[in-house]
Amino acid sequence: MGLQGTSVDWIIKQSHRYPLLTPDEEITLARHVQAWMALKDVKRPGTRQKAIIARGMRARERFFLSNIRLAVNIAGRYHKFGGTLTLEDLIQEGLIGLDFAIKKFDPALGYKFSTYCYWWIRQGITRSINKYSRIIHLPMQANDSIRKAMDYMQEHMRKNGKLPPLEEVASYCNIAKQTLINYLNHNANITSLDQRMSSNENHNEFIELVADPNSTGDQSGDIHQFTGVLHEAINELSPTYQAIIKERYFTDRPQPKAFIEIGRELKASRQATQQMHDRAMRSLRLRLGGLQGQECIQALRSVA
Numbered sequence: 001m002g003l004q005g006t007s008v009d010w011i012i013k014q015s016h017r018y019p020l021l022t023p024d025e026e027i028t029l030a031r032h033v034q035a036w037m038a039l040k041d042v043k044r045p046g047t048r049q050k051a052i053i054a055r056g057m058r059a060r061e062r063f064f065l066s067n068i069r070l071a072v073n074i075a076g077r078y079h080k081f082g083g084t085l086t087l088e089d090l091i092q093e094g095l096i097g098l099d100f101a102i103k104k105f106d107p108a109l110g111y112k113f114s115t116y117c118y119w120w121i122r123q124g125i126t127r128s129i130n131k132y133s134r135i136i137h138l139p140m141q142a143n144d145s146i147r148k149a150m151d152y153m154q155e156h157m158r159k160n161g162k163l164p165p166l167e168e169v170a171s172y173c174n175i176a177k178q179t180l181i182n183y184l185n186h187n188a189n190i191t192s193l194d195q196r197m198s199s200n201e202n203h204n205e206f207i208e209l210v211a212d213p214n215s216t217g218d219q220s221g222d223i224h225q226f227t228g229v230l231h232e233a234i235n236e237l238s239p240t241y242q243a244i245i246k247e248r249y250f251t252d253r254p255q256p257k258a259f260i261e262i263g264r265e266l267k268a269s270r271q272a273t274q275q276m277h278d279r280a281m282r283s284l285r286l287r288l289g290g291l292q293g294q295e296c297i298q299a300l301r302s303v304a
Contacts, residue, residue: 015068032059083133097124
């Protein structure tokens with residue numbers, strides 16, 4: 001019988017077969033693992049030592065299986081920073097960190113195993129991101145600054161409806177503005193030309209859609225056609241959604257109009273206006289063939 005879903009789905013399903021450990025079970029199992037690790041250098045163990053080793057290995061396996069879901073949860077938080085690493089890759093690195101934590105955990109220190117292993121799992125995931133997630137390797141502090149800057153910009157965009165000034169982001173990250181610019185220039189994801197397009201109904205590869213550099217065709221017709229399709233898609237939205245999109249993007253302002261200003265005109269709160277905007281953008285992305293969020297915004301601004 002074939003397995004359904006992705007490998008991550010299978011891992012999560014398997015992890016829920018094993019209940020979480022109680023504090024007493026953690027202490028007992030950790031002592032068995034410690035006894036096993038104390039004999040790891042013995043080349044010819046005796047009968048009693050073999051029994052201790054076997055019991056320790058069983059305890060280590062029980063520890064491991066009962067904490068897989070924690071590694072999956074932590075890997076999911078860092079997936080957006082993974083770059084070329086897939087969620088499966090991050091889970092694997094997290095499980096390696098979990099294995100190290102099991103072998104080094106000392107119950108006599110008085111803290112829970114989940115608290116201790118969290119940092120080992122997190123360390124394994126972040127180190128793999130720093131080392132393997134980019135074609136061009138960046139120092140660890142650069143990756144940390146990029147993650148910090150992206151989180152700050154997303155939170156600022158959510159609250160204020162616009163991106164913060166670079167000087168403000170650089171100050172938050174405690175680095176120079178030009179340094180931040182250099183870091184962000186390395187933040188673009190790299191896509192293989194052999195990768196299939198999920199938003200394309202024929203599942204074409206990206207290389208099939210790369211423009212011919214020797215082509216001399218006029219692109220103005222394509223732009224005009226796209227503009228028409230975009231306006232048709234906007235006109236199919238509800239009147240309220242149309243008003244929000246046009247007020248936010250189809251103005252002479254260099255930056256999108258703030259949600260709080262649009263909300264005043266619609267007699268709605270800033271939060272309600274932003275939620276309606278997000279629903280309108282999702283609808284437009286579907287109508288425009290699966291454009292990603294930022295791509296859809298750029299398309300709107302390009303024809304406004």
